[in-house]
Amino acid sequence: MKISLGKFIHFKLSCLFIFFLFVLLYISGSLYWIFTENYLGEPALVEINKCPVCYGESLCQTLLRNQIKLSNLAKVRFLDIFGSNSDRMYHATLNSPNRGNTEIVLKKLGKNHDLSDLDALICSKAKMADDCDVSSAISKLSFVKQSGQDAKFAKYLQGSSKMFYCPSTRLVSELFNKYKERSATDEVTLRDRVKIWSTAIINQEPLLLQMFPAADGWPFPEYVGACGRYVAVGNGGKQLSAFYNANWSLRADIAYQLMKIAEMLTNNKADFALYLTDVIDDNFAVDADGNVTVIDLEDVLVVDKLAVKSAKPKGWEDVHESVYAECPGKTFKSCHSFSEVHLCSHVTSDHNYYAICRYILTPHHGSLKKDPAQADGLLHDIPKNIDEDWDLEYLLNECVSPKRQRGRIQVVHKIIEALDHIRKL
Structure with missing residues (x-):
């Protein structure tokens, strides 16, 4: 039985195609294994x-x-x-x-x-x-x-x-x-x-x-x-920057939690004050249940309040107040002027409240926000009825740049109370 030349050539080409397909699949599989192998077990x-x-x-x-x-x-x-x-x-x-x-x-x-x-x-x-x-x-x-x-x-x-x-x-x-x-x-x-x-x-x-x-x-x-x-x-979930366009009640809840975090880090039973010295959106996260956490702790300053009370440096009992200044810089550290020495020598500072209010909640961050959608702060577009009931915009401005001594400490609890009520609406 004779096989025509055309059929023979077709048969050889088919065999070559199957061979090269096999080689291609083998190489692809090997590369996939090499690049996606769970390599964490390599010491x-x-x-x-x-x-x-x-x-x-x-x-x-x-x-x-x-x-x-x-x-x-x-x-x-x-x-x-x-x-x-x-x-x-x-x-x-x-x-x-x-x-x-x-x-x-x-x-x-x-x-x-x-x-x-x-x-x-x-x-x-x-x-x-x-x-x-x-x-x-x-x-x-x-x-x-x-x-x-x-x-x-x-x-x-x-x-x-x-x-x-x-x-x-x-x-x-x-x-x-x-x-x-x-x-x-x-x-x-x-x-x-x-x-x-x-x-x-x-x-x-x-x-x-x-x-x-x-x-x-x-x-x-x-x-x-x-x-x-x-x-x-x-x-910890999604970074805070993903929530600037969320509905108002969710943003109010996140803001409430941020202020409570500032409060806990400032005053707690452990008698250690933890000051956030790098406050940017992506250093916070919100999980699927809406819980807010600080996810980058590289620049947290720790003050032992008992050590301060024992050493009694000059002015240690006075509340250290962060001073608002215009912000021409591009980073938190270049914008926010704070002194580790001053924070270390006081039992209490309003630093955390100031940092959260200025750099997260309000538009007073200067040029820090790269995304225009974040330019007005997390609490942008406060509903008129809420602002009239709680005077929230005024309280936030006082938190950023108070008009009297200890003004920031006096308004933060009013802000927390207002946000706690608003988030439950």
Whole structure:
């Protein structure tokens, strides 16, 4: 039986097509696996080898067991190259027997050059090569050998971050009690102190989340754990900037919660004042239930009120008042003039109220808002009947730029009362 030349050629072309299709599918599948593999279990990626010059190790077994899965575009490894010089955040799901499926956010806090600078500093202090093994070099540093006492360690920490800018041995002692990254259950070891010191230098957020936990009512995300130079926190929801066009009652509810956050951070049973020194929309989030949290704590200044009362610096009993000034700058820090020294030397300040009123609720932020939709503040377009009943616009203006001494402190509770009523309408 003869096969025509045309049919033979057609048969060969069909075979070649099937072969190339198979190769294409194989390559595509391999590339998909390479780029979307759950690579968090790789010790080198999370830099476990850097510990104890890291944020912690409590989450390492969870990562190595592949109990954390990246979500959506976070799965694509290739996208990492675009975030190599900035803090990286990935949405993920934690699946564990104790918690079930929990939405979390993984953060690599600190820019690559900041981490490299820290490593180089440790190597230099240890008189080793620039690319030395920092996990070994750190033990050669004199402060590690001398930081066994809480008071001495507190002095080493002072100035490392805003959390430790103001002097307080009590802050360090209470942090030790709540520290979740400890190596032993009954004490904070020298290894743990290195982790605390390293974290404070790069980004204080993990320490603040442990010191002031969400479980105790603090308006922050839950601290889940750390592995190497990654931390995991609870998912706070959508950033505040997404709610500027929400209906009035929702915006009033968010504003109420923001003012209550300012109140809690200023006055609380712990006798620590936490001052927000970087107040921008995207440092706050609103979850699916409408709860507001502070999701970026890198620039929170902590003041130990008991330490201030004990030291009694000049004017310590007076309420520190933030002064309104026109804002020509482009960032919160360049616009808002505040003094860490002044905040550290007063038991009470109206700083948090001022910052929330000016930079979130009202249009007095100067040139900070890049989005025109946010230019008039979160509480834009106050309904006429509400303004007439509560004089809300006047109260907000007084919160930003009071016309008399202690005027801001006198109006904030009226604002909270008004917003509490309005949000329930």
